[in-house]
Structures are given as structure tokens and as C-alpha cells.
Amino acid sequence: MAIQDGLLSFAIKETIFLPAERAGIGELKELELVPDIEVLENQSFISITGCLQLYGTYEPARGASEPTEGGAETLVEAVTFAPFPQAGNNGGLFGFEEEVNHRIPVNITIPVSRVAEMGDIYAVVDGFDCQVETPHQLLIEAELKIAGIQLTEQGQQSALQPDSAASPADEAAHMAEPYWVSDQKAMQSEVETAEADMSVRADVQPQTDSDMHSDVDVESRAAEQWQAEAISPDQRDRVARPASLEELEQRLSELERMEREPHAEAEELAEYAAMFDRPASPLPSSQTDYGDVTASAEYGEVTGAWDQPALEADEYPEMSFHQAPPWEVNRASAREEQSRWESAPDATAPRFASSYEAELKNTRGVEAQAEGKETGSARPAAGESRIVEANKKAKEAGAVEARVKAEAAEAAEAEASVKAEASVEAEAAEAAEASVKAEETGVAEAKAEAKEADTVEAQEEPDVLEVQTAPKPEEEREVRVAISGKPTEGEGEKLNLTSIFSQASRIQQEAQAAESAESSSSSSRRADAYEPDSRTLEAMHNLTSFIRGKEERYSKLKLCIIQRNDTLESISQRYSLPISKILEVNKLSADQVVEGQILYIPE
């Protein structure tokens, strides 16, 4: 994920494998990537969900049994032709031309506070390119841009962080910049925040952690990082052990200056461009999973990371909760952590304690969730939900985080996983309602950490209860993204409910929500709906779908591959576009095109 021209931008690199029974790609005729995305509004966040639809036509490659001149093994092979289609056959049009269809599920969650106007949100596919790797393997690259999202936070600083040095601009920087590059800066800003509030300290870590995850997004580093499954100790050190607050402040200001310079953006562009650079095979593979995680993890944490954390992380008390899988953290390490915190020589120790309490509180909530979902599958979800919370906290610091659900990647169904997650979260939300509120107050960050590291432990600790009693209003800021290359169950079906509800109004929607989704909404409302359960989510789908019709806007871009005898005239006729427009869109000066050249066809 990156920010370009004020748009949230996701680089997408997807490898599509054609089934073996399909004819291989000989020559691409047309390729089109269309966003089919709906915007769902909830009380606390906006969910941009749907998929990118890839449509294309191609001429099948000649199979081995169809040799060309002189290449035939035998004359029998040479004169064996595909039979003519029967009259009245409604099968594929044009025997020579095959079609390719593919869906890339997308799920992005954005805090309401980041969205000024629903109608402003729309998705654009830009920079679409493709490459035929093998007759059965097609690599596509594109950029999905989401417009209408405020990339900077305005006056949303937590009450507990009145003097936070993290300005809106800085927050934006956090969102946009690979922390891995500028981790120093991130660290500084966070530490600065820590100064303002004890609990912030705990905050810093999750954010840092998420930052690092976002770093991981950069493809070249992704694999390493994920495999290492932990943030390297030195990095942690850098983040968590500032030399002095003054120094940090100084650095922070420098970084802020740097951030505002254009080159920073260019840098990030370069970094993010490759972010999705991995083959998203429809076949589940660990690489793909990580790739997915990486792809969507730009801002946030990738839950996949949580699945494979190294316990070595525990060594560093402040970070440990991030390293360990929430549901696997062993108690010993958690306690050790706690004790370290408590005994920290740092002047902020007391604050630590309080933050820790907050964490415990959160943890309790998480625990409750975990208990409710003792069964294997539910547990990861619970962990995820915690992670989500952690993300939220991290976001509070000012960064918009993109959370990738590892489960989504693993299960190959982003949407399905989202729902599962949502339900888990909803439960968690109920149980940990108080903790959520605590987070809102600004301690929320700490909660994320606590959730993970102390979840198990927290169950036994009475402190948790204390923490729960500190509800505070806060806005969650979170961008969660799940982009999966794997075919979803509903492939081929449109998720779009717009038509069904097109006549409904927003007010009706709300009323309906109150009625039809009573149970789910109640819980989600109570908990400020960090994560709606499946029913809630469904209800939200229903409720918000009818406003989509008005508020969604798509930008289509077709890709045309110049054939041997194509001319600009023929292209312009085929697509009913003036030549000048084609030239303009493709930034062509000459009016000559050559075979194999790719032209973008605007719609």
C-alpha cells in the first residue's frame, strides 16, 4: 500500500494459472481489470469489499498435437483438427478465442473518521499490465487506488495525548512511509507520544511492530521477514530504546520535514510498487499465503505474521506480545514480560504499570473470546481479532493500518475469513467491551500488546477487571486489507446487492438494521463494533448495499494488445474512441503502433 496523489494505492501482482484442461494462451487479445467493489458503512468503519474482476480473451496456443510446418511428428497429427462446432451450439463464441475470468477478492476496512463522504470513495485500477509467462500462466500487475479517504487525521488526538508531537502530517507519514526505511522516525514519534502518556509506551511497540510488518510488505524483504517471523532484535532495540527523549524529538522533527519533501513519496512509491510482487497462485502455497499477507499488509499487521512468531521476541518484554501468537504465548514468558515491565528502571515505570493494566483488561476480553472459541479453528480467529484491536490501536497513533488477515490468505477466501474473524471479534467485543473503551482513551495501543502477549495469562489475573472500568470514547482508525488471489467459493457470482436494495434509502437502511440485525448490532454497538460478527456483517452488507449504487464509482481500463494488422484507426473504430484520445491516454506521440504493443483503452 502506498499513497499516491492523495489516493490509497495498492500494488497488485497476481499470477493466474489456467486449469490444465483449458487451452493455453497463445495470444492475448484483450484484457480488462474491473473493480467490482462495494462500500459498506458501519458505525465505526467503512468496509470496501468486493473483488477485482479480470476479463480477457485470448487465442489458444497451439498444442503439442498441433504442430506447425515441419514440426509434425506424424502426418496423422498434422491433419488432426479440432472438429467444427455443431450448429446451434451455444458454447464459446469463436472457437479460436478463449476467455479468461478471474477474481481478486479485496477487503479494505477504513475507520469512519478517515472518510469524509461516502460518495467520495471509489476505486480505480491504474497501471494495468500483463505478461504471459507460460501458456497457462498469466501475470498481471495493476494498481488499485482508493480515493476519498482522508490520509491525514484531523484533531483526533487522544485525550491522554494532548501534547503528542505526532501531527496529522506525521500520521500520514506513518501511513505512507515504509517504516522499515524510516523506523527511526517512527520510533521517535512514538517515543514522543510515550512521553506524553505512560500508556503510549506500550503503544509504541505495537505500532512499531505493525510498521515493521508494513515494511515486510516490500516484496524483497517480505519472505525473509516472514520466515524469520520476528522483528530482528536490533530493530526492536532501535525502536524501543531511544537514547533520549530530546534526541527523539529532534529526530522526529527532522523526519517530519523530510516527510513533506516529495522524494519521500517517490521512495515509498518505489517500495510499494513491488509490494505485491509475488505470484498469487490459486493453489494454496505458503509462499502465496505470505504473499497475500504481504500484499495487504501495507499499513498494518499481517496476521500471518502472528501465526509464526518466534518466541525469541519474548526476550524483549515490550515487544513480546507482538512476536508470540496470541493463543500460544506461554505463560512464563508473559509473566516474565510483566515482571520486566513492572521492574523497569525507566522513569515511566508507573505508567507502564497502568498501561499494563489496560493491557490486561484487554487481554481479558480477548481471553473471553478465546474461551468462547476454544475449538481449534475459532482460536486463530480470536487471535486475529485481537490483532485487529492491536491494529486499531496502532492506527490511533495516527497511522492508517492495513491489516491483512492471514487466515484469509490461508483459507484462500478473504471474505470468508473476514466473516469468521468478524464473528470472533464480535464476541470478543462483547466480552471485552470495557477494554475496547479503554483503548479508545488512548491506552488502546497498549491493549493490543496486552492482548497478544498476555492473553492467556490475563485470564488468571484479577487486574484485568480493574482495567475494564476505564471506558473512553475514541475513534478507531484502521484500514484492513485482504487481497487474495485464490478463487473464492462464490466465484462467478456477483456479490453486488445493489440492485436488490437500490430503492431503499439510507434511513430505511438504518431502520432495517435496527430491526433485522438486532442481536448483532446490539453487540457491535456496545463494543463500538470493532469487528462485527457474521450476522452483523451480513446485516451491514444488506443495509449499506443500497447506497452503493449512488456512491460507487468505477474506472475501467481496457488493455489492447496490438495485432499484426492493427492500426490506430482500427483500434479507434473497435473501441469507438477517437485516435487522439488513445494517443493521449497512452502518451504516444507518433500515430504508429507496432505489433505486440499494449495500448490502454479508457472507458
Place this chain on the structure above:
Amino acid sequence: MEKIDLSEICRRYRARVIHMTPLEDCYLLETNRGTKELRIWPRVDVMRWSFAWRERMARQGFRELERFIRTRDAKPYLVKASRGITLTDHLRHIEPVPTDHETIRQCGRIIGMMHAAQRESSLFPAVDFWRQEQLQAVAESRRARELWEAVRARYRRAEGERRRVAELFPFVLQRMQRSADLLASSRIDPAALSVSHGELHRDNLGMIDGRLYLRGFFQPTLSVQQRDVAVFLRDLYLTHHDQAQVDAFLDGYEEAKPLSYGDYTLMLAFLAAPTELWKQMEKYMEDDGQPDGGSAAEFEQALVRQQAVDGLLRRVAERAEGARSE
């Protein structure tokens, strides 16, 4: 073009002409020695070549063919105003060739003999005709592809008949391309090629008084011999749909003139070209927008025939492979 005085020509022959009737491709002469056919050959060289292979066949003992009647001064033909003039007997009571395998085998043998006789003449370099066929196939294939590219957008959303035509286009293109590919195959030995008429139909063989006659071949068009066989086999198969006849014909042919793998390749190249279907499609495209019920029916008929030819192709190819492996 200089006019030819036919009465003067007639005087060169021993037969006395009583009546002359112009026909489509010759003059029918009623003479005191029976009915004769007077032919004007636009190409003298082809006439000479034709005379040569006919005489060779006769010398080999096959006399059931139209031999040129000699003039008073024993010349087999006359050359006047750069054109050749021949006189042949007019064959009557010609019956179609029976379809039993033995007769078909004999037909094959006779055609093989003819090709063998023609091969002895080096008047025309067969390689030139082969190249010409290659170029034609490539050009036709390209033309079809271009036409398709030009109309495919228009036919993309077509319905009904137009959709059907559009649907089939790629299949036709594929066959045309394959035909061109096979024509250029490296398996074909240019030195083994010989010239023949390029068109051999069932009409060229007939039964007179229980004897198999070879007739015709007065057209000046020439090509490689394998084209003869391909055209004949296609004609034969589409009439009777009997693969055994095909085998019988080829068996007979090979008695007189063995077929190499290259010969088969070239034969299949000619057979693979969906000439008839392509013509119908082209016609349909040209008539696009003008509803013509007959056109679609012809089109489907041509398609059925082409599908049958696909079966013939496989049979011949299998035979070629069988011969190769022996």
C-alpha cells in the same frame, strides 16, 4: 489474335468433314470416318507434353485413351498462330465407372501409369508449380486471416447465421494454415515431383464397352501430380463415403507408381485446404447484410463436406504412416 481457318485445318486431315458443330471446349466434326473432336490448345507446349505422355502410355499397352489423330503428313498435331490443334475421336456411350473396389483399384493404376508417363517428360519443372502452390496457399491463408480480422469485431456480437459463420472462421483458418504448412514441408523432395494436370475428376474415367477409358485432360492448367490424386480422392470419397475405395485407389496407384511419404504429405496438404468451405464463407461475408437463404444452406453443405474430408485426411495420413513404418 490471328484467326484460324478451320476449313484449311480440316483439309490437313484425311477425314472429310461433313459438318462442324462448335461446342464449349471443342468443335465437333462429323466426318466420313466418324465423329471427331477438333481442339485448339492455347499453349502449344502443354499440347506437346500431352501428346508425349499419351503416346508413352500407348506404348506401354494402354490404348484406352484419346490419342491425337495424325494429319495427312503424319503429324500428331498442327501449330497455327501460336496455338496447337489436335483431332481426337469423339467417344460415345460412356458409362460411369462402377464403384466396386477392383474397378477403383484399376482407376488408381491407370492414374499411376499416367503420372509415371508424365514424369518421363521434363518439359515443365515441377518445382515451380510446387512453389506456386505454396505461395497461393500462404496468400489465401493470409487473405482469410485479414478478412477475419476485418470482420471479427463486427461479428463479435452477431446472432444466428452470422454468429455461426463467425464461429467457424477460426476452424477454417486453422485448416488453411495447416495446408500451407504442409505444402512447405521439408519432407517433400523437390526432385521427386512431377507435373500433371492438377485436376482429376471421376469424369476423366469412364467405361466404354466394358473397358476403362481415360479421357479429357485438354485444359492447359498444370500442377504437381499429388494435387491430381488429392482432388480425385476428395471427389471419390465425398460421393461414396467409402474409405475402402480410397485405399483401393491408392493401392492401384502404387502398383504403377509408388508413393513416398513426401507424396503423401503433399497430397494431404492439398486435401487439408478447405477450399469449398472457404469459398462459401467468403461469399457469405461478401453478401453480408443481404439476407440470402440459399447462402446459409450452401454454407452448411460445404461444412458437412469439409467434415467428411477431415475423415478422409485421417485415413490417408494413417495409410502414409503405415507405409512409412513398413
